[in-house]
Amino acid sequence: MEELEAKRKKKSVPVIPWMRDAVDISLSDSCLLDSLPFLDPRLKRDLHRMGYNSLFPVQVAVWHETIGPGCFERDLCINSPTGSGKTLAYALPILQALSTRTIKCLRALVVLPTRDLAVQVKEVFAALAPAVGLSVGLAVGQSSIANEISELIKKPTLDADICFGTEDFPQQFRSAVDILVATPGRLMDHINNTKGFTLEHLCYLVVDETDRLLREAYQSWLPTVLKLAYSSNQTPFPCEDGVNLSTFGLLKTIRSFGVERGFRGTPHPRLVKMVLSATLTQDPSKLAQLDLHRPLFLTTGKRRYQLPEQLKSFKMVCKSKLKPLYLLALLRTLQGEKCIVFTSSVESTHRLYTLLNFFEDLQVKIKEYSRLQCQSIRRKSYGMTNYLIWHTHDGFVKRFKELLQKADNESCPMYSVPSELIESFHPMYTAALERLKKSVESGKDKEGKLNIKIDRLNIKCAGAGRKKDKKSRVEEQD
Numbered sequence: 446m447e448e449l450e451a452k453r454k455k456k457s458v459p460v461i462p463w464m465r466d467a468v469d470i471s472l473s474d475s476c477l478l479d480s481l482p483f484l485d486p487r488l489k490r491d492l493h494r495m496g497y498n499s500l501f502p503v504q505v506a507v508w509h510e511t512i513g514p515g516c517f518e519r520d521l522c523i524n525s526p527t528g529s530g531k532t533l534a535y536a537l538p539i540l541q542a543l544s545t546r547t548i549k550c551l552r553a554l555v556v557l558p559t560r561d562l563a564v565q566v567k568e569v570f571a572a573l574a575p576a577v578g579l580s581v582g583l584a585v586g587q588s589s590i591a592n593e594i595s596e597l598i599k600k601p602t603l604d605a606d607i608c609f610g611t612e613d614f615p616q617q618f619r620s621a622v623d624i625l626v627a628t629p630g631r632l633m634d635h636i637n638n639t640k641g642f643t644l645e646h647l648c649y650l651v652v653d654e655t656d657r658l659l660r661e662a663y664q665s666w667l668p669t670v671l672k673l674a675y676s677s678n679q680t681p682f683p684c685e686d687g688v689n690l691s692t693f694g695l696l697k698t699i700r701s702f703g704v705e706r707g708f709r710g711t712p713h714p715r716l717v718k719m720v721l722s723a724t725l726t727q728d729p730s731k732l733a734q735l736d737l738h739r740p741l742f743l744t745t746g747k748r749r750y751q752l753p754e755q756l757k758s759f760k761m762v763c764k765s766k767l768k769p770l771y772l773l774a775l776l777r778t779l780q781g782e783k784c785i786v787f788t789s790s791v792e793s794t795h796r797l798y799t800l801l802n803f804f805e806d807l808q809v810k811i812k813e814y815s816r817l818q819c820q821s822i823r824r825k826s827y828g829m830t831n832y833l834i835w836h837t838h839d840g841f842v843k844r845f846k847e848l849l850q851k852a853d854n855e856s857c858p859m860y861s862v863p864s865e866l867i868e869s870f871h872p873m874y875t876a877a878l879e880r881l882k883k884s885v886e887s888g889k890d891k892e893g894k895l896n897i898k899i900d901r902l903n904i905k906c907a908g909a910g911r912k913k914d915k916k917s918r919v920e921e922q923d
């Protein structure tokens with residue numbers, strides 16, 4: 446009965462009508478840049494320069510809905526797996542659409558839930574924007590608010606040929622960027638406190654990782670952004686609880702004073718929204734918050750991950766207690782290649798990083814990358830990597846299989862490391878653990894990141910040869 450119910454749920458069609466009438470992204474083929482209609486030659490040149498010679502299916506599908514006749518008539522909801530190229534899918538049409546703008550003001554806002562994601566997205570925009578004379582800003586709290594403001598807002602010297610209205614013109618500040626990539630918290634800081642920061646000219650709003658952003662209110666950033674963006678063309682928008690527009694007195698903008706040439710008297714373009722996710726919610730109440738206009742749903746179906754075609758994946762199965770040894774052997778066999786090792790928690794990352802650094806003769810340069818490091822250090826670690834290795838806890842075999850299923854990649858051959866090689870690491874491993882223990886005991890790990898877990902490391906060490914006590918066995922299940 447339960448099984449039947451589960452099957453029924455799996456097959457259930459979306460309750461939202463426009464979701465039933467979806468565009469299937471997988472029906473789009475990759476498209477060579479040279480065959481892509483309407484692409485600005487300057488963008489094409491820079492895409493080639495970046496080594497992009499064709500667009501991925503999701504990028505082609507979005508391009509067809511956003512460029513050319515009937516462009517941006519509908520808001521887009523894009524459901525496409527991680528790694529499928531969603532960033533360029535929205536960045537390229539926005540850059541192309543803004544490439545003809547004459548006056549700089551904030552016209553596109555991309556919101557992401559985390560600083561790291563926002564930094565990556567900003568880099569994609571920044572690689573292409575200069576080709577068409579556009580500037581991109583970042584509001585994520587990476588630098589001080591003062592630095593950020595100086596990047597985003599500039600005091601203009603008033604150009605003689607700008608057509609002013611008859612009203613007093615108190616504005617001294619103008620946007621220094623055409624496109625802003627932001628996290629919700631810092632965005633709200635600028636909305637509430639940064640003089641001259643305005644969303645009044647906003648034409649494009651991208652909500653990336655939509656599910657995550659809709660799950661949390663993040664200071665009501667979404668109703669606030671919509672209200673502010675709509676307010677410039679007097680679109681009625683119901684005031685959400687807790688959003689008091691009177692607090693945005695600073696947001697009188699140059700548009701409302703009739704400064705921007707060509708805008709006066711012409712209807713304000715609709716605020717176009719693109720919302721993206723690898724697992725887009727089908728919950729009508731959640732999606733309603735986005736106030737989508739005739740939404741068009743582009744989807745690849747339920748698949749959550751997409752692995753690059755060139756990526757080869759292998760699995761190594763070993764007893765939990767032997768994982769560090771297998772990892773060492775693997776690192777040795779991959780010597781010279783760059784790797785990322787994922788672990789299941791920040792603490793595990795720090796433990797493993799510290800442990801690996803106690804191995805003599807490993808001849809591998811190791812960097813730690815987790816939220817324990819500050820942003821600048823994390824950024825330096827980018828680009829170090831080619832390989833992905835997954836190293837995580839015991840329930841993993843099942844989860845790994847599920848993950849491969851989600852990625853449509855169920856055939857994952859075994860990777861074998863000679864057992865002699867693993868054995869040969871035993872003495873080195875025991876010595877490293879000893880050194881680690883001494884280091885913790887002598888208080889060298891000043892931040893205390895290891896203290897709580899050190900006995901767990903000892904257990905794993907003991908697991909390689911010694912008998913375990915009850916506590917150890919319980920902890921090893923973790």
Ligand SMILES: Nc1ncnc2c1ncn2[C@@H]1O[C@H](COP(=O)(O)OP(=O)(O)OP(=O)(O)O)[C@@H](O)[C@H]1O
Pocket residue numbers: 496497498499500501504525526527528529530531532533723
């Ligand atoms: N047209 C293209 N040609 C070659 N590489 C591309 C192209 N588009 C994107 N890529 C690369 O593919 C990778 C995945 O792209 P991207 O990060 O945009 O995917 P995504 O769907 O946004 O993933 P996520 O959900 O993790 O954000 C990136 O390394 C990007 O540089």
